[in-house]
Amino acid sequence: MNLSRRRFLEYCGIVAGTIGLTPEDLLGLNEALANPSAPEVIWLHGSSCTGCSVSFLNYISDTAPESVVEVLAGSINLTHHATVMTFAGESCGAVLEHAVKHGNYILVLEGGVPTAFDGLCCVAYSYKGREITYAEVVAEMALHASHVVCAGTCSCFGGIPAAGSNPSGVIRVAEHIAPVGTINISGCPANPNWVVWAIVQLLLGNTVALDSDGRPTALYxxxxxxxxxxxxxxxxxxxxxxxxxxxxxxxxxxxxxxxxxxxxxxxxxxxxxxxxxxxxxxxxxxxxxNSPCIGCVEPEFPSSQSFFQSYSSGS
Structure with a gap:
């Protein structure tokens, strides 16, 4: 796909106010994207409904650029995203192996990490005759990533997959890869603007201030x-x-x-x-x-309490 960096910058310009980008940020982003050594973006999926990717896809489709494929594949060098890529199996494994060897990539993780049954509840791909679990690939790739971004509450805090009896032993990404730090963009689904914001800040080389739950204070x-x-x-x-x-x-x-x-x-x-x-x-x-807030960005989401049960404390 042939996409100019101008299209991605056009998109960032359109939503600059909503995602907190200043004119100086846009200028710096232009310079960062002009750099041929701009980092790859590797986006992996674990225990989730892929709703964060779907929300992202639906949002981008109504603006310029027209799709998340154009934004990530053409502008910021997305090399792996299971929802939009066409290759699988050996080809998929080869791309990830290459990324690990060279480093300097942004790792975006969507979904919690299943730990029961040796992680086989979630197989990310097959490579060289072996099934590679999400738990295994996340642990390996986090060590070589320049940054790790968790997209959605499932990867940030466990979310719905970790709720209830949790037979697959789902845990949050930060627990699985400690002490490697994560930037948590929580939400069910994550706000597409916030995901873009996080990636843009990392491309610009900006420091992202985080709260006690690993979420950017600028967003939460x-x-x-x-x-x-x-x-x-x-x-x-x-x-x-x-x-x-x-x-x-x-x-x-x-x-x-x-x-x-x-x-x-x-x-x-x-x-x-x-x-x-x-x-x-x-x-x-x-x-x-006209819908109640369900607290989907919080670590306790979804909790054991009914969404329709009255909350009476506070003022």
Whole structure:
């Protein structure tokens, strides 16, 4: 595929405000992409529904460039992504082996790591007559990566695959590859803009400040007043309805606080209200479309508590 770097820069220019890129960032990105030694991006899939990739694909398709294939394969040198690549088996293994030998790649991981049954619950590919598990390839490739980015709550914290009885023994990536650090872009699915933001920051050589859960503070830490963190609840446009105008039925939610329908916004830190689905503004996130916040960016997600069970603490 022949894609100019101009198309990727055009995309970054369009969404610069939503993903926090300054004019200086765009200039630096242009210089980084002009460098023939720009790092490869290796994107691997473990225990997940591939929803983060699907969300990314759906988002990019409505803007320039037209697809995530164009962005990653043509602009930032994606060499492996199971959802969009055409090769498999020996060819797949050869690409990953080559990357490990040369290093200097960004490793993006989507999905938790199954550890039960010697990791055979999730086989990433077959190579030289042997099945290579996701657990094995993640451990090997993380050692040689310049950075490790976890896309989605499953890879960041275990998510849905690690919930309940967890018979496949799924754990979060950071636990599996410790002490190698990870940049966690949590969410179910991860916000496509945030994934782009993380990759762009790494291409620019910028240091990414992280919170105690390994998430970029630029994306997940909101503040109200001086030096005070806050939650989605504190910046929710429905906060004024918390005391006296709570929804009690899913058919009657417009303008009402959704806490009695299980909203977890009181415990959730993320800038979801800034941009979702490629559009800025409060109308394009979960609460904006009359759905409770399910706390999908948090380490405890999904938890054992029903999404529709009332949460009454907070203010």
């Amino acid at each position: 830490t909101q503040s109200v007043g001086q030096n005070s963190k806050t939650t989605i609840h504190q910046t929710c446009p429905r906060k004024s309805s918390y005391q006296n105008n709570r929804a009690t039925d899913i058919d009657d939610t417009v303008g009402k606080c959704l806490v009695n329908l299980g909203c977890r916004g009181q415990w959730t830190e993320a800038k979801c209200n800034g941009c979702w689905n490629g559009t800025e503004g409060n109308g394009h996130w979960c609460i904006g479309v």
